[in-house]
Amino acid sequence: MVTRDEPSERLARKAVWTVPNVLSFLRLLSVPVFLYLFISGREAAAVVLYAIGAWSDFFDGVIARRLNQVSELGRLLDPLADRIFISALVIALVARDALPLWLAIVVVGRDLLLLGLFPVVERRGIERIHVNLVGKSGTAALLFGLTWLAAGFVWEFIGRAIGLGLVYVGAVLYWLAASLYAREAWRRMKVLAERVDA
Numbered sequence: 001m002v003t004r005d006e007p008s009e010r011l012a013r014k015a016v017w018t019v020p021n022v023l024s025f026l027r028l029l030s031v032p033v034f035l036y037l038f039i040s041g042r043e044a045a046a047v048v049l050y051a052i053g054a055w056s057d058f059f060d061g062v063i064a065r066r067l068n069q070v071s072e073l074g075r076l077l078d079p080l081a082d083r084i085f086i087s088a089l090v091i092a093l094v095a096r097d098a099l100p101l102w103l104a105i106v107v108v109g110r111d112l113l114l115l116g117l118f119p120v121v122e123r124r125g126i127e128r129i130h131v132n133l134v135g136k137s138g139t140a141a142l143l144f145g146l147t148w149l150a151a152g153f154v155w156e157f158i159g160r161a162i163g164l165g166l167v168y169v170g171a172v173l174y175w176l177a178a179s180l181y182a183r184e185a186w187r188r189m190k191v192l193a194e195r196v197d198a
């Protein structure tokens with residue numbers, strides 16, 4: 001039976017400069033560059049940069065698992081980078097009338113809602129809820145759909161319908177994941193309250 005090296009696992013969880021974390025940092029740093037390029041009329045370069053960043057989100061998860069580089073910082077940094085990355089392109093597309101405002105509000109509003117509820121959950125001493133498969137699928141659909149939509153805005157031969165459809169799917173999964181997070185947080189709060197009362 002193979003046993004895991006617990007000290008090395010603890011070190012991995014506390015590590016900062018891992019390959020996945022560096023990719024997440026680079027993704028965050030690319031956001032202002034992307035926005036500058038997109039707003040200044042260099043949309044093609046902006047879309048290419050965004051597509052590279054979107055693919056890095058897939059690779060940092062794979063690398064983290066393969067190299068045993070799953071860290072506590074990474075579990076916070078990766079979803080944060082995703083949220084900012086998605087919001088940046090949503091704002092850019094709305095500014096160019098390539099994405100309906102109501103759909104942008106649906107996508108960004110979900111993140112703002114969870115961000116507002118996070119301190120409440122933390123104050124109650126609830127352990128952080130990890131990202132679920134529905135949330136990951138929603139994020140992937142949004143990243144791919146928004147990238148496709150932006151590419152269709154730049155290069156007319158790329159139809160925007162697929163991108164918009166994926167954004168719709170991603171938005172639905174996004175809110176479904178939020179409801180699952182809320183239900184799990186409520187369950188944990190009830191368990192905690194029962195322990196206090198016991």
